[in-house]
Amino acid sequence: MSATALSSSALPGLDSTRFAAHLSQRATLPAWWLETKKAAWNQFLALPLPSRTDENWRFSNLKGLDLEGFDLPEDAPKDIPNHSSFPQTAELVFSNRQLVARSTVPADLAAKGVIFAPLDEALRDHGDLVKQYFQKHPAHLGSAKFVALNTALSASGGFLYVPAGVEVALPFVIQHTLSGANVATFPHTIVVLGPRAKATVVEFFLSGGAATERQLAAGVNDLHAAEGAQLTYVGAQHWSRETLAFQVNSIAVERDARVLALNLHLGGRQSRHESHSRLLGPGAHSEMLALTVASGDREFDQRTLQTHIAPNTTSNLLYKNALLDTAKTIFSGLIIVEPDAQKTDAYQKNRNLMLSDTAEAHSLPGLEIQANDVKCSHGSTSARIDAEQEFYLQARGIAPVEARRLLVSAFFEEVLNKLDDEALHAALTALIASQFKK
Amino acid sequence: MPSLEIRDLFVALAATPDKPIVKGLTLTIRTGEVHAIMGPNGTGKSTLSKAIAGHPDYVITSGDVLLDGKSILEMEPDQRARAGLFLAFQYPSEIPGVSIANFLRAAVQARLAEGEDLDATAYYKHLYSKMDLLKIDRKFTSRSVNEGFSGGEKKRCEILQMAMLEPTFALMDETDSGLDIDALRIVAEGVEAMRGEKLGVMLITHYQRLLDYIVPDFVHVMYDGRIVKSGDKTLALELEAKGYDWVKQELAAAATA
Numbered sequence: 135m136s137a138t139a140l141s142s143s144a145l146p147g148l149d150s151t152r153f154a155a156h157l158s159q160r161a162t163l164p165a166w167w168l169e170t171k172k173a174a175w176n177q178f179l180a181l182p183l184p185s186r187t188d189e190n191w192r193f194s195n196l197k198g199l200d201l202e203g204f205d206l207p208e209d210a211p212k213d214i215p216n217h218s219s220f221p222q223t224a225e226l227v228f229s230n231r232q233l234v235a236r237s238t239v240p241a242d243l244a245a246k247g248v249i250f251a252p253l254d255e256a257l258r259d260h261g262d263l264v265k266q267y268f269q270k271h272p273a274h275l276g277s278a279k280f281v282a283l284n285t286a287l288s289a290s291g292g293f294l295y296v297p298a299g300v301e302v303a304l305p306f307v308i309q310h311t312l313s314g315a316n317v318a319t320f321p322h323t324i325v326v327l328g329p330r331a332k333a334t335v336v337e338f339f340l341s342g343g344a345a346t347e348r349q350l351a352a353g354v355n356d357l358h359a360a361e362g363a364q365l366t367y368v369g370a371q372h373w374s375r376e377t378l379a380f381q382v383n384s385i386a387v388e389r390d391a392r393v394l395a396l397n398l399h400l401g402g403r404q405s406r407h408e409s410h411s412r413l414l415g416p417g418a419h420s421e422m423l424a425l426t427v428a429s430g431d432r433e434f435d436q437r438t439l440q441t442h443i444a445p446n447t448t449s450n451l452l453y454k455n456a457l458l459d460t461a462k463t464i465f466s467g468l469i470i471v472e473p474d475a476q477k478t479d480a481y482q483k484n485r486n487l488m489l490s491d492t493a494e495a496h497s498l499p500g501l502e503i504q505a506n507d508v509k510c511s512h513g514s515t516s517a518r519i520d521a522e523q524e525f526y527l528q529a530r531g532i533a534p535v536e537a538r539r540l541l542v543s544a545f546f547e548e549v550l551n552k553l554d555d556e557a558l559h560a561a562l563t564a565l566i567a568s569q570f571k572k
Numbered sequence: 573m574p575s576l577e578i579r580d581l582f583v584a585l586a587a588t589p590d591k592p593i594v595k596g597l598t599l600t601i602r603t604g605e606v607h608a609i610m611g612p613n614g615t616g617k618s619t620l621s622k623a624i625a626g627h628p629d630y631v632i633t634s635g636d637v638l639l640d641g642k643s644i645l646e647m648e649p650d651q652r653a654r655a656g657l658f659l660a661f662q663y664p665s666e667i668p669g670v671s672i673a674n675f676l677r678a679a680v681q682a683r684l685a686e687g688e689d690l691d692a693t694a695y696y697k698h699l700y701s702k703m704d705l706l707k708i709d710r711k712f713t714s715r716s717v718n719e720g721f722s723g724g725e726k727k728r729c730e731i732l733q734m735a736m737l738e739p740t741f742a743l744m745d746e747t748d749s750g751l752d753i754d755a756l757r758i759v760a761e762g763v764e765a766m767r768g769e770k771l772g773v774m775l776i777t778h779y780q781r782l783l784d785y786i787v788p789d790f791v792h793v794m795y796d797g798r799i800v801k802s803g804d805k806t807l808a809l810e811l812e813a814k815g816y817d818w819v820k821q822e823l824a825a826a827a828t829a
């Protein structure tokens with residue numbers, strides 16, 4: 135496999151020697167974990183890169199999926215950009231795959247059994263719990279090779295466990311930062327809410343240093359909401375302009391549970407996001423939301439799957455893209471209603487706001503219904519930004535980029551308003567605004 | 573003294589540049605002056621005001637517009653606005669999702685120097701005082717710009733913006749249309765309060781009743797893309813009494829003479 139062959143590149147790259155070194159540094163972790171990693175490494179080597187004939191990669195820039203020359207970062211700078219602050223319960227900060235800062239869980243929550251720890255620490259201290267949920271419901275949307283690479287080399291990421299009946303108001307925050315040229319990171323976050331538990335998790339993916347450095351990020355997360363639990367997950371991606379990014383998101387929603395996942399996509403050169411929701415028990419609801427500011431010549435590639443397995447389940451997907459310059463977005467979504475999932479309500483909507491005539495938005499909605507008593511709809515719309523509104527704002531002295539920021543914020547508001555946490559809402563609005571600086 | 577000088581201006585739709593709508597219009601407005609422009613429907617009044625503000629639908633095929641002696645034609649609409657121009661729209665846009673507060677805040681912020689941050693407390697205080705003056709409910713600040721506003725509310729909101737942004741020259745396009753008697757008085761009083769040595773106004777209207785409140789220094793009749801008659805406030809009264817046919821007949825007589 136080409137990913138192992140390295141010679142001309144200045145960096146040794148992600149080869150088997152690197153993997154062996156990575157593994158040996160983790161010798162004290164549970165044996166099942168080390169075996170899982172070994173198997174994943176072999177799977178990574180064995181799996182081909184996506185090809186033109188692969189339906190899951192339709193419209194994607196396959197040439198951009200070049201893993202050559204990336205390596206694991208050696209040092210972990212502490213002087214890294216921070217997301218704007220908002221009230222939180224606890225935070226984990228990773229810089230170049232290493233934990234550089236953390237705030238611990240308040241004593242009262244810890245006493246109730248809340249665990250919030252870096253993945254490696256959780257593997258050491260709560261190995262069985264991690265094992266129970268690690269990739270329990272893997273997403274099947276085309277990135278198996280990159281998920282395997284993530285499992286093989288993951289070192290950073292958070293593990294959150296909120297036991298039955300415990301409600302936590304303020305968010306748990308996990309920040310991943312990558313600094314340096316040709317460096318790679320493989321974050322894996324696992325969130326487990328017990329029955330009737332309630333929590334919010336916010337994960338930031340940010341690049342430090344020069345915005346133009348070539349970087350690789352392949353992240354995975356497993357979100358589980360047990361019976362009656364309520365989980366809000368926000369992922370905010372603002373990688374450097376030259377980052378190749380993959381993020382694979384798996385959501386498992388049990389009886390009467392509710393998961394809201396909102397992913398914000400701002401950075402990267404080519405950013406692939408896969409999200410797979412499974413409605414496992416009656417009354418389960420999954421709210422799948424995404425906001426993308428696609429600017430420059432970036433590509434944002436979003437693939438989703440809403441699988442309704444149990445009856446009386448609902449899911450609602452709303453992905454909004456604002457496209458500028460020569461950016462390209464791909465949305466491909468599928469709703470599968472399995473034979474037992476009667477009385478399913480499933481919605482899927484992709485809306486594109488075109489701020490440029492040279493941007494490209496592809497939309498591939500799909501339905502696969504095997505039950506007969508269901509309500510499903512899907513649709514996609516693309517609309518040009520309203521020239522009269524733009525002029526009205528400019529006629530008040532508002533510069534064109536600021537006018538566009540206001541109009542894009544207005545377009546996004548419907549999604550951001552689904553967040554109850556106003557401070558978090560404001561922090562995300564500020565992050566979006568940063569894309570509209572001259 | 574600051575001036576807005578419109579010199580032999582020709583304006584056409586960008587799509588049909590060879591078919592002028594405004595056809596050689598000349599007018600100079602100085603601060604301290606109110607010029608009323610009256611004229612039949614479709615004569616080019618809105619076209620004139622939007623073209624001066626820099627609306628992209630229109631092209632200026634010849635002539636010039638000068639603000640304090642400098643041409644503004646190369647300036648973007650937002651630059652023109654920051655240079656002191658204000659267009660009160662005949663049909664203000666609705667902008668769902670952008671609140672009045674955020675919108676005006678962005679407009680005020682745009683006038684501050686680079687790096688200077690708006691003082692939010694002072695801003696709200698200022699905003700509320702202007703809203704009170706125009707009898708606009710303070711709750712409007714959180715409503716989306718013009719969305720679901722009645723015709724009169726939209727016009728009042730235009731005046732609120734003008735009051736907040738303190739332009740040197742205001743082009744007011746039928747700010748009186750759609751207003752009931754009480755709203756008309758409130759709007760007119762709002763404009764009168766701003767009137768003075770620092771403001772020049774071009775007031776486009778069809779009705780004398782507005783001019784009862786905002787008494788113009790000059791009245792111009794616009795017909796077929798140009799100003800065909802100018803006078804003082806009595807011209808408006810004469811128009812009200814005799815209608816535009818009177819002007820048309822005069823023009824026809826002049827043409828055959």
Ligand SMILES: Nc1ncnc2c1ncn2[C@@H]1O[C@H](COP(=O)(O)OP(=O)(O)OP(=O)(O)O)[C@@H](O)[C@H]1O
Nearest residue numbers: 585593611612613614615616617618619620629662
């Ligand atoms: N954007 C446009 N697209 C098509 N035609 C236009 C446009 N703008 C102006 N026109 C045409 O140009 C002419 C002048 O229109 P304008 O709106 O300037 O008139 P007006 O004097 O403001 O009329 P009113 O008193 O009815 O407001 C009309 O024939 C109108 O249809």
Ligand SMILES: [Mg+2]
Nearest residue numbers: 617618619662
């Ligand atoms: Mg008009």
